[in-house]
Amino acid sequence: MSKSKSNGKPVVGVDLGGTKILAAVVNKEGKLLSRAKKSTKADKDPDQVLDRICLVIREAVEEADLTINDIAAIGAGSPGPLDPETGIIIVAPNLGWKNVDLKGKLEGEFKLPTFIDNDVNVGTLGEHRLGAGKGVANLIGIFVGTGIGGGIIIDNKLYTGFNKTAGEVGHIILQPKDGPKCGCGNIGCMEALASRTAIDRMIREQLDNGKKSVITSLLKDKNARIKSGVLRDAMEHDDKVVSKALKKATYYLGVGVAGLINLLSPEMIILGGGVVEAMPDFFTSEVEKVAVKHSFPNASKNVRFVPARLGDDAGVLGAAVMAQMKM
Amino acid sequence: MSKSKSNGKPVVGVDLGGTKILAAVVNKEGKLLSRAKKSTKADKDPDQVLDRICLVIREAVEEADLTINDIAAIGAGSPGPLDPETGIIIVAPNLGWKNVDLKGKLEGEFKLPTFIDNDVNVGTLGEHRLGAGKGVANLIGIFVGTGIGGGIIIDNKLYTGFNKTAGEVGHIILQPKDGPKCGCGNIGCMEALASRTAIDRMIREQLDNGKKSVITSLLKDKNARIKSGVLRDAMEHDDKVVSKALKKATYYLGVGVAGLINLLSPEMIILGGGVVEAMPDFFTSEVEKVAVKHSFPNASKNVRFVPARLGDDAGVLGAAVMAQMKM
Numbered sequence: 100m101s102k103s104k105s106n107g108k109p110v111v112g113v114d115l116g117g118t119k120i121l122a123a124v125v126n127k128e129g130k131l132l133s134r135a136k137k138s139t140k141a142d143k144d145p146d147q148v149l150d151r152i153c154l155v156i157r158e159a160v161e162e163a164d165l166t167i168n169d170i171a172a173i174g175a176g177s178p179g180p181l182d183p184e185t186g187i188i189i190v191a192p193n194l195g196w197k198n199v200d201l202k203g204k205l206e207g208e209f210k211l212p213t214f215i216d217n218d219v220n221v222g223t224l225g226e227h228r229l230g231a232g233k234g235v236a237n238l239i240g241i242f243v244g245t246g247i248g249g250g251i252i253i254d255n256k257l258y259t260g261f262n263k264t265a266g267e268v269g270h271i272i273l274q275p276k277d278g279p280k281c282g283c284g285n286i287g288c289m290e291a292l293a294s295r296t297a298i299d300r301m302i303r304e305q306l307d308n309g310k311k312s313v314i315t316s317l318l319k320d321k322n323a324r325i326k327s328g329v330l331r332d333a334m335e336h337d338d339k340v341v342s343k344a345l346k347k348a349t350y351y352l353g354v355g356v357a358g359l360i361n362l363l364s365p366e367m368i369i370l371g372g373g374v375v376e377a378m379p380d381f382f383t384s385e386v387e388k389v390a391v392k393h394s395f396p397n398a399s400k401n402v403r404f405v406p407a408r409l410g411d412d413a414g415v416l417g418a419a420v421m422a423q424m425k426m
Numbered sequence: 427m428s429k430s431k432s433n434g435k436p437v438v439g440v441d442l443g444g445t446k447i448l449a450a451v452v453n454k455e456g457k458l459l460s461r462a463k464k465s466t467k468a469d470k471d472p473d474q475v476l477d478r479i480c481l482v483i484r485e486a487v488e489e490a491d492l493t494i495n496d497i498a499a500i501g502a503g504s505p506g507p508l509d510p511e512t513g514i515i516i517v518a519p520n521l522g523w524k525n526v527d528l529k530g531k532l533e534g535e536f537k538l539p540t541f542i543d544n545d546v547n548v549g550t551l552g553e554h555r556l557g558a559g560k561g562v563a564n565l566i567g568i569f570v571g572t573g574i575g576g577g578i579i580i581d582n583k584l585y586t587g588f589n590k591t592a593g594e595v596g597h598i599i600l601q602p603k604d605g606p607k608c609g610c611g612n613i614g615c616m617e618a619l620a621s622r623t624a625i626d627r628m629i630r631e632q633l634d635n636g637k638k639s640v641i642t643s644l645l646k647d648k649n650a651r652i653k654s655g656v657l658r659d660a661m662e663h664d665d666k667v668v669s670k671a672l673k674k675a676t677y678y679l680g681v682g683v684a685g686l687i688n689l690l691s692p693e694m695i696i697l698g699g700g701v702v703e704a705m706p707d708f709f710t711s712e713v714e715k716v717a718v719k720h721s722f723p724n725a726s727k728n729v730r731f732v733p734a735r736l737g738d739d740a741g742v743l744g745a746a747v748m749a750q751m752k753m
Contacts, residue, residue: 251689251690253580260564260691260692261563261693262725262729264688264725267688270722271688272684272685273600274602276601285684351602358597358599362593363585363592364586364589366588393599395507395591395594395610397507397589401588
């Protein structure tokens with residue numbers, strides 16, 4: 100695209116998820132001027148989902164009392180793996196996508212420079228520029244939800260590496276011999292031991308073994324997935340089953356983070372995602388305790404463990420920041 | 427120090443180890459002009475070892491038909507943890523050192539700008555600039571010996587992170603629940619599962635269980651540590667006990683490297699250290715097989731697994747390169 104600089108124009112940030120699409124207009128100071136949101140309808144075919152993304156972008160622009168001509172660029176965070184150079188989503192299981200040209204679609208529709216990256220990379224960038232990690236040159240963002248994603252900031256830049264795939268903190272391997280199977284096909288990844296999905300499994304294993312828990316009364320349907328808010332409510336009831344599962348999850352998160360500290364010597368660990376947002380103090384303090392215990396004292400010295408600060412806005416803000424940096 | 431540039435003068439690189447001290451004079455093209463070597467005598471007190479280091483430096487300079495006035499700077503790789511800014515070795519168990527001012531001693535003695543870093547960081551830098559990793563922007567060096575050390579090159583620079591301690595690949599944790607105890611105090615670090623020390627332990631466990639091995643005849647003293655050359659000889663005899671131990675070690679190395687690939691997306695994995703140097707093809711091919719199997723295909727795509735190329739010279743060459751870069 101020929102446009103090279105924003106001349107102070109705002110950009111649009113898009114956060115594409117398996118259940119919802121968010122878009123926001125963001126000015127050059129990183130302020131949100133508007134938000135828009137739609138369900139993804141991932142069961143429809145990719146062309147229809149792409150059209151919905153365009154619709155949400157138009158809504159966000161209209162909501163900010165602007166037109167597309169007032170916008171300098173578009174940034175979008177998407178599930179991956181994806182290729183940030185071509186903007187093609189290689190595989191996105193949550194969306195049922197394979198080789199979908201997200202960048203091409205948006206550039207064709209809006210004639211604006213468009214930049215695509217991994218959703219958690221973009222979320223980490225948002226936290227680094229506008230959230231918990233402002234001014235911190237080297238940090239790791241870890242987002243705990245259905246899976247575990249992350250991003251790495253090195254020397255104030257998002258680090259993506261040789262194949263542009265870096266940051267998969269959920270897939271460092273902590274129990275290769277006899278751990279639970281991970282969604283990625285491997286055994287004993289951190290994601291298989293500490294994600295909300297893993298916590299759900301650990302709770303149900305205890306229930307199946309006859310343990311009593313308030314979870315059974317908190318869940319309307321006993322087969323429904325256990326949401327983060329339900330976990331928090333159970334913890335407020337001092338529920339032993341949930342507490343045991345969360346202690347296990349934070350133990351594995353802490354051990355994984357210890358390895359990351361020994362390996363990368365970050366200044367800050369940012370913990371985010373739905374589960375952490377429901378219990379930010381519990382998660383950060385438990386993970387810090389385990390991580391400091393299992394890492395070198397000179398590597399963990401003065402490392403800060405903090406909860407993410409931007410919540411649901413991390414994705415759109417990070418995508419907007421990415422667009423501002425790259426255009 | 428006031429001297430800022432070499433004006434083409436050579437530098438001295440020092441490699442300080444628990445058993446020997448190496449020094450070399452290296453010109454600005456990275457060519458070795460001379461080498462010198464002495465035993466460390468780590469049982470003596472630090473002042474005496476420091477004097478021996480100075481002696482080896484003088485010998486290397488004399489061997490190159492030069493005087494100290496012809497030298498632009500000194501770089502030294504040392505066991506750590508250490509502080510590269512102050513040049514103080516915080517703790518070096520192999521040397522029995524605590525808070526030893528290596529930089530201060532060398533600067534006082536030679537009045538030359540002096541730069542200190544971790545021995546494996548420096549070795550990785552050597553391989554990056556002059557060895558197997560020439561021209562590769564993002565790589566990880568893993569050195570398997572008594573322990574497992576490593577270094578990380580990001581965007582053509584040695585990455586040291588917030589606390590200047592990054593690169594401890596040996597202390598990512600692969601079996602926290604029931605793994606063997608590591609020298610660092612933790613459970614299940616890669617070093618405790620895949621170093622020469624771990625291989626030694628796995629062999630002796632099998633011997634204690636009555637398994638037969640050529641190792642017993644290859645070792646003059648059955649309690650002597652099993653050197654890398656002995657492991658290679660046993661493999662050449664198709665020894666099942668040694669083969670089983672090496673397969674386990676390369677499995678854990680491979681799983682650890684898989685996590686590193688998912689996390690950092692390096693372009694190259696360089697494997698070095700005594701054990702690997704004794705069997706470079708076996709180690710690189712086994713580690714590659716396991717690592718590719720356990721990492722994302724799009725992250726492991728085109729990643730090269732190569733043996734280190736500089737052997738014993740990696741330390742002195744890397745230290746010299748570091749001095750050239752920093753002065």
